[in-house]
Amino acid sequence: MKRIISVILTVLLVSALAFTFAVSAEDEFALSVKLPETFEADSTIEFSVTVDKIPAGCVGAPLTFDFEGIDIEADGVVAKCTVEGGEIDFFKVEDGVVDGVIGDWKNEIKAGLTITFKGKVASGAKEIKITTHEGLEADGAVAAVVTAKSTLKSGDKPVVTLDGIDTTGWTYVDGIETGLWQGETDQDVGTYYYKAGKVDGKYVIEFLFKGELSGTPESFGNGNGTNVRVWFHSNKNADGADQITYNSFIDVSYNGIEMVNRFLKNSVTDANKAEVVYGYDDEKPYTVTTIVPTAKDGVYVKIELTEIPNVIDNDDVEGILTVSNKPEGKGNNALYADQYKTPYSGWDTNYAVHFYTDSSEESSEEPSVEPSEEPSEEPVEEPTINEDLVIKSAVLRATKIVSGKNAMLTAKVSGDAVSVVVLDADGNAVEFKKVASNEKNGIVTFQAVWTVTGSRGDILSFTVVVYDSNGLRSSNTVPITVTIK
Numbered sequence: 001m002k003r004i005i006s007v008i009l010t011v012l013l014v015s016a017l018a019f020t021f022a023v024s025a026e027d028e029f030a031l032s033v034k035l036p037e038t039f040e041a042d043s044t045i046e047f048s049v050t051v052d053k054i055p056a057g058c059v060g061a062p063l064t065f066d067f068e069g070i071d072i073e074a075d076g077v078v079a080k081c082t083v084e085g086g087e088i089d090f091f092k093v094e095d096g097v098v099d100g101v102i103g104d105w106k107n108e109i110k111a112g113l114t115i116t117f118k119g120k121v122a123s124g125a126k127e128i129k130i131t132t133h134e135g136l137e138a139d140g141a142v143a144a145v146v147t148a149k150s151t152l153k154s155g156d157k158p159v160v161t162l163d164g165i166d167t168t169g170w171t172y173v174d175g176i177e178t179g180l181w182q183g184e185t186d187q188d189v190g191t192y193y194y195k196a197g198k199v200d201g202k203y204v205i206e207f208l209f210k211g212e213l214s215g216t217p218e219s220f221g222n223g224n225g226t227n228v229r230v231w232f233h234s235n236k237n238a239d240g241a242d243q244i245t246y247n248s249f250i251d252v253s254y255n256g257i258e259m260v261n262r263f264l265k266n267s268v269t270d271a272n273k274a275e276v277v278y279g280y281d282d283e284k285p286y287t288v289t290t291i292v293p294t295a296k297d298g299v300y301v302k303i304e305l306t307e308i309p310n311v312i313d314n315d316d317v318e319g320i321l322t323v324s325n326k327p328e329g330k331g332n333n334a335l336y337a338d339q340y341k342t343p344y345s346g347w348d349t350n351y352a353v354h355f356y357t358d359s360s361e362e363s364s365e366e367p368s369v370e371p372s373e374e375p376s377e378e379p380v381e382e383p384t385i386n387e388d389l390v391i392k393s394a395v396l397r398a399t400k401i402v403s404g405k406n407a408m409l410t411a412k413v414s415g416d417a418v419s420v421v422v423l424d425a426d427g428n429a430v431e432f433k434k435v436a437s438n439e440k441n442g443i444v445t446f447q448a449v450w451t452v453t454g455s456r457g458d459i460l461s462f463t464v465v466v467y468d469s470n471g472l473r474s475s476n477t478v479p480i481t482v483t484i485k
Helices: none
Strands: 007-011 018-021 030-034 044-053 065-068 070-072 076-083 086-094 097-100 114-121 128-132 144-148 171-173 191-199 202-210 227-233 248-254 259-266 274-278 287-291 298-305 318-325 333-336 390-396 406-414 417-423 434-440 443-451 459-468 478-484
Touching: 191 318, 202 227, 202 318, 227 298, 248 287, 248 298, 259 287, 390 459, 390 478, 406 417, 406 459, 406 478, 417 434, 417 443
Parallel strands: 007 144
Antiparallel strands: 007 128, 018 030, 030 044, 044 114, 065 128, 070 114, 076 086, 086 097, 171 191, 191 202, 202 298, 227 248, 227 318, 248 259, 259 274, 287 298, 318 333, 390 406, 406 443, 417 459, 434 443, 459 478
16 A cells, blocks of 8 residues: 655755654654755755655655756756666656656665755745655655755845836936947947936935946956946035046945945046045945846946035036946946046036036926016016926036126926026026037037126026927026125
């Protein structure tokens, strides 16, 4: 008479443990499971099941295992066992399916039989689950469960992906439609999305890089592996001197294990001489949040700073963004976010990210429906509004300006924008010395320059307005101020 023993082995990897269970005193059936002491994500491991004791009347029957959390080596014999008459196949993998091939034989299975499994830990697995659907049979034997539990190897992080990061409204940089490669274009080493601005008084820059990460604990950082860099600039450095090149920069680098960061300042005003302010291992007054997926096929980086080192006045800070990478088989290359790649030899504000205006303070008020109070000899008809014409931002190159010097405005507008007007406190349009515009990805960027005059300490108020091709006004206006210094 046959009785089927169903054996379920549930294994959560890490501790090196052996577990044995006995079914009955007279008719013992005992197994033990041995696991490696530790394991790493995506590693190949071996573990074994040993028949320690078996009833004399036990014969072979088909024994099928399901494996969860580990990919057993495919297309070949996975394990063997020895019985009287020689060595037989115990398990095979055919077309990725593990199945028992013991079948019916008349020889006894000997105590001491060890079944060795080898496979790769599945990506994201926190446990391995092995289930027998049919079992060996023996008089008096009953079903049993063997369980071993542990944690991932110290230092391993939970498996993550970048799929849940929403990049709606971010700028995509591919070196083709947007951005500029520093080196040869055949060394395209990845692409990225970015979002940058000033939020609640903090400078916030986010990146989502897509590409094979590179770098090792011995060799990482700019030129050696995946490196996210933000160059910062303001008109004056911390000493109050005019700054021609960049003021400082932050590096966020992959070292083969995790993302690390450092901050450097430029010790000269018109060239490139970087000096470390905060090293990789130093405590920092800013925050860098990163996510590295287990597949190491990209990285998310969020940089948050309250103050920018080597800047005397944070009101006119700008940034130039770049990501460099050196994957296996390719040379290092850097992808700049715009059409400029030499912040170390000069600074071009036209290709920089502007942090002048806090996004939390940007005006979104609706235009007044009251009749205009602007002085005019002729009655002025209330302007017609284009609801689809929206000023996204309007910021000045500097908000503190010497009398007789120029104010420089950068305004970004969505919709059919063709002209920009700046009104003074009396409602009169200022006379521009220069005005230009360009369109990219549905956003029209205006740059306008005019002269401001006044006494030291005066605060001059202006209003930015935009018009479409039909003369319709933007749905919003943006106030800006200049302080005479």
